[in-house]
Amino acid sequence: MTDKRDYYDILGVARDAATADIKLAYRKLALKHHPDRVGESEKKSAEEKFKKISEAYAVLSDPQKRQQYDRFGHEGIDSRYSTEDIFRGADFGDFADILRSAFGSGAAGFGSFGGGRGRGGAQAGQDIETRMVITLEEAFTGTEKEITYSRAKKCDACGGSGAKPGTKASTCPLCRGRGVVTEGSFIFSMQRPCPECGGRGQIIKQKCPSCAGHGLVKKKENLKVKVPKGVLSGTSLRVKEKGYESPQGIAGNLYVLIEVLPHKDFERREGELYTKIEIPFPVAVLGGTIKAQAINKTVQMKIPPHCPDGQVFRLRGYGMPRLNAAYSGDLFVTVVIHVPKKVPSKAKKLLEDYMTIMEEEQKPFYKNLFE
Ligand SMILES: [Zn+2]
Ligand SMILES: [Zn+2]
Incomplete structure (x- = not known):
């Protein structure tokens, strides 16, 4: 060969x-x-x-x-x-x-047919997703919130069989109760949901009035979900067995997609936080200690003399907690020199004197600007 x-x-x-x-x-x-x-x-x-x-x-x-x-x-x-x-x-x-x-199709795409994990041969219901919106402060501390969502649950009236109470479903003659039919040749054989019974394995003559024969009913549920500190926007939290139930009463998982709202003062990049602080001009020149706002507390921040506008200071450990870790990211503070809108006449006079002195002191610089 x-x-x-x-x-x-x-x-x-x-x-x-x-x-x-x-x-x-x-x-x-x-x-x-x-x-x-x-x-x-x-x-x-x-x-x-x-x-x-x-x-x-x-x-x-x-x-x-x-x-x-x-x-x-x-x-x-x-x-x-x-x-x-x-x-x-x-x-x-x-x-x-x-x-x-x-x-x-993903795992859930096969729906009631192939989707879930089986337990003792029975199929679990579909995994579902819901959203939760939290603030940056809540992401910082971690939180527990109640969500309300709708969920398919096994119909109590018929016990999930879909048959009218008092009647019985009969085994599907096409798939003999397996719910699937095999098609194709030896190598390419594939199982598909049975077209006769829709994958249930049972034929229902008289449908259960509570669930219209589906074996499932939709119910609103309230659920408390713990959100860990440091959670990132886009994280999907898995809550086991809180998804849709199958007619056998086996639940898929619920995924809670977290959305962290933007914050007016802080920008977040994973564990790092970024913020700005305005300082008076004399502090930029002479240096000093100021109070900066971290997300949950104020921090004493030392400004060295001759601090230029736009200087960035890194406050280690004042950023966001890292998910599932014992440490936090850093806070980056950008200094912006504050320009007052109103200046009292006495201060104005001082500034004019300041200009006169500096014009002598830094001649080339001032000359370039004004002459
Ligand atoms: Zn029912
Ligand atoms: Zn069938």
Whole structure:
């Protein structure tokens, strides 16, 4: 079998490609040539291509097989691994990933069919997401807030069966209660939700009036959610088993997406905080100690003499707490020299005297400006 194409060529990778790159190349090609993604007329050739790609990947992604292939070529491989063996042994974790992305759905996308984690064969309900808006102060200290959200819960009236109380659902004749049907050939067989029963495995003749046969009802729920200090905007907090319930009463997870509001005085960049402080001109010249505002307290800040406008001071540990860490970021304070709008005449006189003295003292500077 020496007329076979080189595995590296098939995947379009270099002979010294890293495993991660091989995986990437495989995913791209597998998506492109997946038989379920092409028209009926191209199915046969896509299947052939897909087989070759998968075979090349199965060998090159396995360090031992790859070494063997590098040394002996196809001879080193063929006698030991038929395509079918390769398929049996292939990494189906990857394969499932690819199928998921191929059909454009995340874990929840399969809905009641494939989404959740099973427990004893039963499916968990969908994961859901809700939002919580908090202030920067709340992100600083951490907080606990109550949220209200709607959630699908198992219908109590029918116990989730969807059948009118007093009646019974019967086992679906098409899928025999499995809820899924298998389609396709040996290699490309795929399970799909049963079209007859919609994946429930049961046929309901008389629907439960409380849930219209779905086995689920929507309910408003209040829930206290703990938000850790240092939380960043965009963080998703997982609350276990507070998502939708399946008709079997097994709940998916709730994800609470945190939005931290902007603050009028502080700008945040992860653990660092940025703020500005105005200081009087004489303090900038002579130096002094001023009170600066950190987020939860005032801090004594020393201004050295001859402090220029725009100087940035770093106050270590006065920034935001780091999530799940025992330390905090820093606070950066930019000094802005305050220019008063109103000046009493006595102060005005002093400033004019100041100018006269400085004109003598710093002649070239003043000359450049005024003459
Ligand atoms: Zn019901
Ligand atoms: Zn069925």
